[in-house]
Amino acid sequence: MDFANTIPPxxxxxxxxxxxxxxxxxxxNQKTQAINLRLATKSIRSIDMLNYIKEKSHNFIGLMSYxxxxxxxxxxxxxxxxxxxxxxxxxxxxxxxxxxxxxxATMIWMVDRxxxxxxxxxxxxxxxxxxxxxxxxxxxxxxxxxxxxxxRSALMDTKDVKKLLKHIKKCPNVTVSAxxxxxxxxxxxAEHVPGKALLxxxxxxxxxxxxxxxxxxxxxxxxxxxxxxxxLELVNGGGSGSMDFTSSQPEITEITVGSAYYKPAYFDxxxxxxxxxxxxxxVLPVTRQPEKGVITCHGGGFIASxxxxxxxAPSIHYPSGLSILADEGFGEVQTPMAIAKxxxxxxxxxxxxxxxxxxxxxxxxxxxxxxxxxxxxTTANDKKAKKEFDTMMTYRGAGQCFH
Numbered sequence: 001m002d003f004a005n006t007i008p009p010x011x012x013x014x015x016x017x018x019x020x021x022x023x024x025x026x027x028x029n030q031k032t033q034a035i036n037l038r039l040a041t042k043s044i045r046s047i048d049m050l051n052y053i054k055e056k057s058h059n060f061i062g063l064m065s066y067x068x069x070x071x072x073x074x075x076x077x078x079x080x081x082x083x084x085x086x087x088x089x090x091x092x093x094x095x096x097x098x099x100x101x102x103x104x105a106t107m108i109w110m111v112d113r114x115x116x117x118x119x120x121x122x123x124x125x126x127x128x129x130x131x132x133x134x135x136x137x138x139x140x141x142x143x144x145x146x147x148x149x150x151x152r153s154a155l156m157d158t159k160d161v162k163k164l165l166k167h168i169k170k171c172p173n174v175t176v177s178a179x180x181x182x183x184x185x186x187x188x189x190a191e192h193v194p195g196k197a198l199l200x201x202x203x204x205x206x207x208x209x210x211x212x213x214x215x216x217x218x219x220x221x222x223x224x225x226x227x228x229x230x231x232l233e234l235v236n237g238g239g240s241g242s243m244d245f246t247s248s249q250p251e252i253t254e255i256t257v258g259s260a261y262y263k264p265a266y267f268d269x270x271x272x273x274x275x276x277x278x279x280x281x282x283v284l285p286v287t288r289q290p291e292k293g294v295i296t297c298h299g300g301g302f303i304a305s306x307x308x309x310x311x312x313a314p315s316i317h318y319p320s321g322l323s324i325l326a327d328e329g330f331g332e333v334q335t336p337m338a339i340a341k342x343x344x345x346x347x348x349x350x351x352x353x354x355x356x357x358x359x360x361x362x363x364x365x366x367x368x369x370x371x372x373x374x375x376x377x378t379t380a381n382d383k384k385a386k387k388e389f390d391t392m393m394t395y396r397g398a399g400q401c402f403h
Contacts (some may be wrong), residue, residue, distance in 0.1 A: 008350060011284060015352065016369060017370075018020065021052075038083065039060070041070065041359075044365070047393065062079070098127050111138050117133065117168055120174055124173035135164070137155050142156075148185050152249040163222060181235075183237060189207070212248075213323050222235055234255070236255070236256060240267065259359075262278075296334050298334055299334070305360060317350075321340045370392060
C-alpha cells in the first residue's frame with residue numbers, strides 16, 4: 001500500500017490493505033492445507049470480512065466465536081458450524097440458538113467444569129433439545145516456579161477429563177462431540193518482546209519444550225477419549241502463530257486462525273509471522289504543532305488488552321522518523337508525536353498506525369476502509385497507481401457489541 005500518496009476519505013479511520021489481506025489469506029491456505037480451517041471471530045469482528053475470507057479459503061469449515069450472543073448473531077447472518085471458544089452463562093442467547101440447530105445448524109459450546117455443563121443441561125432440558133459440547137483441554141506447561149501458558153481450562157490431564165465426563169453422564173441433554181487443545185503459549189506468544197530482548201532465547205527454548213509436551217498430552221487424551229467410545233466430530237487446536245506445528249499434529253482435524261489475516265503489530269515480534277504483511281491499522285490526522293519537533297494527531301487511544309506493557313501499545317507505521325512521547329503515549333482523543341529528524345510533516349498531513357492486536361481495533365471504528373493497488377496508469381498526466389476504495393463493516397458498524 002502506497003501510504004505516501006494515499007489520502008484517506010476521512011480520518012481518524014481504520015484502513016485495510018486489500019492486497020496485503022489477499023497475500024495473508026494465501027499464506028494461511030498454504031500452511032493449513034492439510035486440515036480444516038476455522039476462523040477466529042474475535043480477531044476479525046466483521047461479517048463482511050468473515051465472508052470475504054471464507055470465499056477465498058478452500059478448507060474453510062466454520063467459525064470460532066467468543067460469546068454466546070455473538071454466536072447467535074453469526075447464525076442469524078447465515079453462518080453454520082460454530083464453536084464457541086469460551087464457557088458461557090448467557091442461557092438466553094444459548095436458548096435462542098436452538099431455532100437454528102433444530103434446522104440443522106451445528107453449534108458447539110465449550111466446557112471444562114461441571115458448572116458449565118449444568119447450566120447447559122438445564123436450558124437444553126427446558127427446551128427438549130440435546131446440546132453438543134467441546135472439552136477444553138488446557139495445553140499450558142506448568143513448570144517449577146513457572147506456569148508457561150494461559151490460565152483458562154481446569155482440564156489438565158486424563159484424570160481431570162475422566163472426572164468431568166463422569167458428571168456429564170448424569171446430564172442427559174448434553175453430549176460430548178468435540179475436543180480442543182489450544183497451545184496459546186506457542187500460537188500467541190512473541191519471541192521478541194519489546195524491551196525484553198534478554199528473554200528471547202528463554203522463550204524460544206520454552207516453546208520448543210512446550211511443543212513436545214503438547215504433542216504427547218493432547219494426542220494421548222484424544223486417543224483415550226476415542227477408546228472410551230466417544231465419537232469426536234472435531235479436534236481443534238492452534239492459532240495464527242502455530243500453523244506449521246499444529247497442522248502437522250495427527251490428532252488435529254482443524255485449526256483456528258484469525259490474527260494472521262490482519263497481522264497486527266504484536267505479531268511483528270513473532271518468528272513464525274515474518275512472511276505475513278500488515279493489513280489493518282488506523283490513520284490519524286495531524287491537527288496541532290505545539291512546538292518545534294512535535295506534532296499532535298487527533299485520536300489514537302487504542303491500547304490492546306493483556307498485561308500492560310510497550311507491546312500492547314499501537315505502533316507508527318508511516319511516516320518514519322516519528323515516535324510517541326513516553327510521558328503521554330497514545331492519548332484518549334489526541335496523540336502527540338516527536339519528530340526525530342527534520343521531516344516534511346505538518347498540520348493537515350496523516351500518520352498511519354497499527355493496533356497491537358487484531359480484532360480489537362474494530363471496536364473503535366464502524367468500518368474498515370479498503371485500499372487496493374490497481375494497474376499502473378501510463379498516461380503523461382497520471383503516472384501514479386490508482387486506488388480502489390471499498391469498506392468492510394465491523395461489528396460496531398452493525399450496531400453490535402459482544403463481551
